[in-house]
Amino acid sequence: MTEYPLRPVGRVESPLTDLSAAPRQPDEGAPEAWLVFDERCLPALDGVRPGTDMLLLTWLDRADRDTLAVHPRGDAARPLTGVFTTRAPDRPNPVGLHTVHVLEVAGARVRVRNLEALDATPIIDMKPLLTPDR
């Protein structure tokens, strides 16, 4: 089957470096982080404003792409369930979906609150959370 190449547009800079220390949900204590976009992407960032919520899409590059079913929250007492009904990072195409709150925009660097992604995680896209316009 055809493959499509994802080309990261930036990287996450975060104090989170350890999978086992990463919170399972952002409201469980995710730290602040910087989204460091490539300079060539500056025009794509035009209009990003502090104080707004955005959807960030990442590539969870440390995930296992062969996993099709998991025990939710890694709890072996819970029955195996298909990854498409969970937010588990292990899945055929490990796209991470994060709602982040923008604190600061400095050129191609964007500081955000509530990001549970590990340091150096590739960024693949960002979208507005609410605006219906396209």
Add this chain to the structure above:
Amino acid sequence: MTEYPLRPVGRVESPLTDLSAAPRQPDEGAPEAWLVFDERCLPALDGVRPGTDMLLLTWLDRADRDTLAVHPRGDAARPLTGVFTTRAPDRPNPVGLHTVHVLEVAGARVRVRNLEALDATPIIDMKPLLTPDR
């Protein structure tokens, strides 16, 4: 920069075949569609139930990946704005994000309401809309 290969897990079957006829937002008249997953993904679908809302991630394979700024809704009277503040399909990594309502699950085929993706669009992931579990 490193590239990552997206491997589609299925395709959209939809009466929508024409970009110009595609609704800009799902509440503007998107038809029913079938999500046709690869048979090998059946375990990943375990737990998907009719009557639930899901997030569907697609690869908008007809998008222009070199576009960094657009006129919202294609309206030239509106100022150019960075694609990361719009839902425009043209963007460096054209991942489509759709909230769909599951009507029927038949093996690896899932019938949904409210999908504005074109026929044959590659499916890359599906996630629960609300469940916080992972």
